Amino acid sequence: xxxxxxxxxxxxxxxxxxxxxxxxxxxxxxxxxxxxxxxxxxxxxxxxxxxxxxxxxxxxxxxxxxxxxxxxxxxxxxxxxxxxxxxxxxxxxxxxxxxxxxxxxxxxxxxxxxxxxxxxxxxxxxxxxxxxxxxxxxxxxxxxxxxxxxxxxxxxxxxxxxxxxxxxxxxxxxxxxxxxxxxxxxxxxxxxxxxxxxxxxxxxxxxxxxxxxxxxxxxxxxxxxxxxxxxxxxxxxxxxxxxxxxxxxxx
Numbered sequence: 001x002x003x004x005x006x007x008x009x010x011x012x013x014x015x016x017x018x019x020x021x022x023x024x025x026x027x028x029x030x031x032x033x034x035x036x037x038x039x040x041x042x043x044x045x046x047x048x049x050x051x052x053x054x055x056x057x058x059x060x061x062x063x064x065x066x067x068x069x070x071x072x073x074x075x076x077x078x079x080x081x082x083x084x085x086x087x088x089x090x091x092x093x094x095x096x097x098x099x100x101x102x103x104x105x106x107x108x109x110x111x112x113x114x115x116x117x118x119x120x121x122x123x124x125x126x127x128x129x130x131x132x133x134x135x136x137x138x139x140x141x142x143x144x145x146x147x148x149x150x151x152x153x154x155x156x157x158x159x160x161x162x163x164x165x166x167x168x169x170x171x172x173x174x175x176x177x178x179x180x181x182x183x184x185x186x187x188x189x190x191x192x193x194x195x196x197x198x199x200x201x202x203x204x205x206x207x208x209x210x211x212x213x214x215x216x217x218x219x220x221x222x223x224x225x226x227x228x229x230x231x232x233x234x235x236x237x238x239x240x241x242x243x244x245x246x247x248x249x250x251x
Contacts, residue, residue: 020087045098049107052088052095056114059085063117085118093127100134109140116146125154132167145174149187156194164194172210185214 004021007013014022023031038044058072062081065071075081085092092115099107112131119128132147148171155164168191175184192207 016087020084045102046104049095049099049104049111052092053107053111053114055088056085056092056111056118060114060117063121082118082121085115086122089124089127093130096131096134100137105138105140108134108138109143112147113143116150120150120153123154123157125158128154141174141178142180145171145178145180145183145187148174149183149190152187152190152194156190156197161194161198165191165198168194181214182218185211185218188214 004013004015008015008021012024012027014024016022055074058074059081062071062075062078065078075084092111096108096111096115099105099111112135115127115131119131128147128151132144132151135144135147138144148167152164152168152171155161155167168187171187172184172191175181175187188207189211192204192211195201195204195207
C-alpha cells in the first residue's frame with residue numbers, strides 16, 4: 001500500500017474509492033506512444049488479466065452467495081463487490097477480448113463465466129453479446145452454454161425473439177452435450193418462454209415440458225414449480241409432462 005501511496009504522491013497514480021488505482025493520464029499517454037515497448041510487457045499483461053479474473057471470481061462469489069455462505073474477504077459485502085464490477089466493467093470486457101486475441105484460453109474462458117451473474121443482474125445486453133461470441137471462439141462448451149442461456153434471456157427482453165429462440169436452442173444442445181442438466185433445464189425454460197412470445201405455442205409447450213421434466217430430475221424444486229405454473233400452455237395443446245425425450249401429444 002505504501003508503494004501505491006508513494007506513486008500517487010509523485011503524481012504517477014490516481015487513487016479512486018474502494019481501493020482502486022489508475023495510471024495518471026499523462027503517464028498512460030507516454031507509455032502508449034513510447035517507441036520502445038518494455039521487455040516484460042507480456043508478463044505485465046498476463047498479471048493484469050489474472051488479477052481481473054481473480055477479482056471478478058471473488059466478486060461473483062458474493063453475488064451468488066446465499067445467506068450464511070462463506071465468501072472471499074476481499075470484499076466486505078455484496079454491495080462493494082457489485083460496485084467494483086460496475087467500476088471495472090469496461091476494463092473487464094476488454095480483458096476478455098484481450099485474453100482471446102492473445103491466445104490466453106484459460107482466462108478467455110474463465111473470465112466470461114465469472115461475469116455471467118453480474119451481466120445478468122445488470123442486463124448489459126451489448127456486453128453479453130460480446131462475451132457470448134468470444135466464448136464461442138474459445139471452444140469452452142461449458143462457458144458458451146452459460147453465455148448462450150443468458151444472452152437468450154437478454155435478447156428476448158429487448159424484443160429480438162427469433163434470435164433469442166436460436167440462441168436458447170444452442171444453449172439446450174450445448175448443456176446436454178456437456179452433461180449440465182441444471183443449465184439444460186433453464187435453457188429449455190427460456191426457449192419455451194421465447195417460443196410462447198413468438199406465438200409458437202405448440203413448440204413452446206414441448207420446450208416447457210422438457211424444462212419441467214429436467215427440473216424434476218435435478219431436484220430444482222423452485223424452478224420446477226415456476227415451469228409447472230406455465231402448464232396451461234401444455235394442457236391447452238395436450239402435451240405430457242413426463243420424460244426428457246421429445247414430447248408427444250396425448251392420444
